[in-house]
Amino acid sequence: MEPRLPRGMRDILPEQMMLRRYVIRSFEEIFEAYGFEPLQTPALELRETLMGKYGSDAEKLIYDARHREGKEELSLRYDLSVPLARVVAMYPNLPRPFKRYQIAPVWRAERPQKGRYREFYQCDADIVGTSSMAADAEIISLIHEALTRLGFRNFVILLNDRKLLTGLGRYSGVPEPLLGSLYRAIDKFDRLGLEGVREEMRRYGIPEEAIARMLDLLQIEGDHTEILGELSRRMQAAEIPEGLEGIRELETLLRFVEAMGVPSERYRISFTMVRGLEYYTGPIFETVVTEPRIGSITGGGRYDGLVGLFARQSVPMTGTSFGIERIIDVIQELGMAPPDLPRTPVQILVTVFDEPRMGASIALAQAFRRAGLKAMLYFEPRRLEAQLRYAHQKGIPFVAILGPDEEARGVVTVRDMGSGEQRTLPPEEAARWIRQSLGGKGDGR
Amino acid sequence: MEPRLPRGMRDILPEQMMLRRYVIRSFEEIFEAYGFEPLQTPALELRETLMGKYGSDAEKLIYDARHREGKEELSLRYDLSVPLARVVAMYPNLPRPFKRYQIAPVWRAERPQKGRYREFYQCDADIVGTSSMAADAEIISLIHEALTRLGFRNFVILLNDRKLLTGLGRYSGVPEPLLGSLYRAIDKFDRLGLEGVREEMRRYGIPEEAIARMLDLLQIEGDHTEILGELSRRMQAAEIPEGLEGIRELETLLRFVEAMGVPSERYRISFTMVRGLEYYTGPIFETVVTEPRIGSITGGGRYDGLVGLFARQSVPMTGTSFGIERIIDVIQELGMAPPDLPRTPVQILVTVFDEPRMGASIALAQAFRRAGLKAMLYFEPRRLEAQLRYAHQKGIPFVAILGPDEEARGVVTVRDMGSGEQRTLPPEEAARWIRQSLGGKGDGR
Structure with missing residues (x-):
């Protein structure tokens, strides 16, 4: 049909x-x-x-x-x-x-x-x-x-x-x-x-x-x-x-x-x-x-x-x-909407490095949510480029990367999709940085 | 029908x-x-x-x-x-x-x-x-x-x-x-x-x-x-x-x-x-x-x-x-709603003393709105009791009274319908008092 x-x-x-x-x-x-x-x-x-x-x-x-x-x-x-x-x-x-x-x-x-x-x-x-x-x-x-x-x-x-x-x-x-x-x-x-x-x-x-x-x-x-x-x-x-x-x-x-x-x-x-x-x-x-x-x-x-x-x-x-x-x-x-009106409510995409690290990415997404962020998990351990392209397509402003290196050190790499700036920080500090960067930006509510 | x-x-x-x-x-x-x-x-x-x-x-x-x-x-x-x-x-x-x-x-x-x-x-x-x-x-x-x-x-x-x-x-x-x-x-x-x-x-x-x-x-x-x-x-x-x-x-x-x-x-x-x-x-x-x-x-x-x-x-x-x-x-x-969930979005009822003072009450309601309050005008110059009863019935937490005396002095009398407390203040100060009193109380949004 x-x-x-x-x-x-x-x-x-x-x-x-x-x-x-x-x-x-x-x-x-x-x-x-x-x-x-x-x-x-x-x-x-x-x-x-x-x-x-x-x-x-x-x-x-x-x-x-x-x-x-x-x-x-x-x-x-x-x-x-x-x-x-x-x-x-x-x-x-x-x-x-x-x-x-x-x-x-x-x-x-x-x-x-x-x-x-x-x-x-x-x-x-x-x-x-x-x-x-x-x-x-x-x-x-x-x-x-x-x-x-x-x-x-x-x-x-x-x-x-x-x-x-x-x-x-x-x-x-x-x-x-x-x-x-x-x-x-x-x-x-x-x-x-x-x-x-x-x-x-x-x-x-x-x-x-x-x-x-x-x-x-x-x-x-x-x-x-x-x-x-x-x-x-x-x-x-x-x-x-x-x-x-x-x-x-x-x-x-x-x-x-x-x-x-x-x-x-x-x-x-x-x-x-x-x-x-x-x-x-x-x-x-x-x-x-x-x-x-x-x-x-x-x-x-x-x-x-x-x-x-x-x-x-x-x-x-x-x-x-x-x-x-x-x-x-x-x-x-006429483009009269506020310039900071986002295209999606999602603020950060948590990527998945590989299947064994799915649990770690799940926990990271939860940690971001508890820190007040609107977080989405990608679910599939596809190539990182594909996951970044997805964030770009949807206008998600931040992406979190959690590879074996980050996992071992207890940190996460966060990329600001707008500026390209990237920081590797413990999750709570990463959340703080993201909140500050989004700071002025309303979420249209 | x-x-x-x-x-x-x-x-x-x-x-x-x-x-x-x-x-x-x-x-x-x-x-x-x-x-x-x-x-x-x-x-x-x-x-x-x-x-x-x-x-x-x-x-x-x-x-x-x-x-x-x-x-x-x-x-x-x-x-x-x-x-x-x-x-x-x-x-x-x-x-x-x-x-x-x-x-x-x-x-x-x-x-x-x-x-x-x-x-x-x-x-x-x-x-x-x-x-x-x-x-x-x-x-x-x-x-x-x-x-x-x-x-x-x-x-x-x-x-x-x-x-x-x-x-x-x-x-x-x-x-x-x-x-x-x-x-x-x-x-x-x-x-x-x-x-x-x-x-x-x-x-x-x-x-x-x-x-x-x-x-x-x-x-x-x-x-x-x-x-x-x-x-x-x-x-x-x-x-x-x-x-x-x-x-x-x-x-x-x-x-x-x-x-x-x-x-x-x-x-x-x-x-x-x-x-x-x-x-x-x-x-x-x-x-x-x-x-x-x-x-x-x-x-x-x-x-x-x-x-x-x-x-x-x-x-x-x-x-x-x-x-x-x-x-x-x-x-x-089961009464599980937040205790401060209001019964109405209206925060203050501006009463109308008499027809000649309608303009003054209109302006007062506008002043409250500009001060960030959700204000409602009663419209009809009925007896004050009737207007207070209306506020009570609807659960509006504050009422403003603007009689000849208040008008002459450039003030307004505001009554907290919950506590019965009443203050006579210039409109901006009245608005500040109301905002503070409502302070903790969410508005369910």
Whole structure:
């Protein structure tokens, strides 16, 4: 039988795992610094838990699962937000605010393409149980800090508000059934520009007058305060309460983001940023990397209605998802990983001189482990060159050689594979030298 | 819609996650100290990759998966060994020896019962590409160290060998088709005793003479050397090369386990330990906890034939699986976790006095984070008692109070929730006090 992977699936071999783990651990640390706690939910959910939440196009991509005698209709989770809402509904006594993060795989049967897989990790942080814009502001600050720590420099967090978007739609006078098309059109503003969006709106059959009013709104200029002030005047004049409520949310959000100390060049209000998922209800956030142009790497917002699909209560929630697979790829492609991130956890390879000395090499590897080193035994008494080549191939920084001469003298010869330097020392001193040499070098944990 | 979990599935809430993570991190550290590297494989494999490897009873428990337009027959992985064999066959250029560990969920549709779930983590360490018994010895030493580090005291690693079992069968003269029943019967030796096993064998239709010869073998007494010596004499006399080969393997294994410094009370040869999976080919290992009697918590062995099911090459492999879910349960039930393992990663809750002071509390939480603390803001200006109760409920060790008085003086009042001690200090000094108080206390990472 040919060993094969399913379409769109992949293995992560050890060398890539080192980078992956560095990124995941960085996220875990920053999430916990912000007071988020880890949560684990099962990969399989009842099909009905997932259906009706994402829209029918998305739901076509869900994997169903079943065992031979199973009566339940099961599906593999499509994201981590709906399982979170299920958890919140199921355990009403969880103390709130409840801040959880989850970094775990989800499955979507999308057409496979370069860098896109059908099993991929999502990395989410959400705050449950408060309507305070301070929670949304924390999410913005969290995004800023997490990306900065990972080495991202040129990014902007775009802010908008679903209530405001509803207000904009009503203000422009677009007929209700065309609202979805309106948002789809203005979402393309950055790519198509003003005229492009105008054409797009015409194509969707939006009346000229509505188009004009809408594009007029999008052209308001100034700083945050000026823009929101002008919008607020217009919404007031047109008596559109949702719009005013959205503006108030954004104003409060901005005030709190400032209190958190997020640098002002890191966030910007963008009325043309429209996030697809229907369940958002308040502020929405999206991070765009401007240089290099790699598009959006976080997405999120407030979704106060989701728990209501499972329980008779409405529970406010806000949060963000980090595009962790994309982030890992970019860090790899642009060489943004710490220079001392090793290719393997192994720090020293203990070679085997010949079969009779296997026991001595075994004991030496154990002595290194007891001295706090990550040590590996080669197992086979092959030629020394082959064993050295193995260490080189895998990026193991030190090699220990224990021949008859060393054994007789109670010492070991250790070679630094980077510098080529070689020392012959008693095992404890050798371990000390290796620890010192590795000293500054982190091990990516 | 009622929020529900599928049958046999569960959520792991944050407090349980802290213990779980402590156990997982302990395993990761010890695996890496032994030179194992992390590997990740997808949850979904081609159905044909899994089928025909586990036996038909097991294969009934496999979950199949499919998406609406998918043509491939997919299944959720049933263990981590078969995916490893697939990886080894798919990437023939992976440098060997290849030592990998994987701690990840698998899915089996077993009848749910207390402490048994249909999604559970497996925790495996395997060594690929060497036939040396030094590799098997490392697995024994790894089991000893991992369990000892986690606080297990009364356990024994049972050793046996598949070749020797084959030899025992041939020696006893049991007809070929009854060999499986023979092993099933002697596997019950510890539970049923000599007479019980005799009855069991009769029930399976094993001839009296074969039963007598078999039970005679099982009663050989003495230390390892004596037992293996006596067995060896009998196998030699009966001219059973597999038996002799198995004995040689065990002798070499024992020599290397000794070289690794594993205490002799930690392992024992047991001819009646028979591991179920058909793919083992050499030494097999199983760890039994004797006090309290919680049964077996690791299982493994050498399986040189598994890769051959995927590739035209045969690749030697050996390894073990730790029953990590059982281990976590036992650590919890017996209170074996480190006493300083926190119930939450959060170290300080910053309360909110009133809405106008929200900005000041936000800034204070940020200042604590910059000072290296894991800080959480309460978000809502509820009564202080409610906020303190929240901290108490969640086990957050410190609470910061920032009222008008503190704000005017540029200080903060910090309460140690454990001792009740309270100090009013500038934020940086408060952070220093908290860090010192937490000092010795690990955070389970």
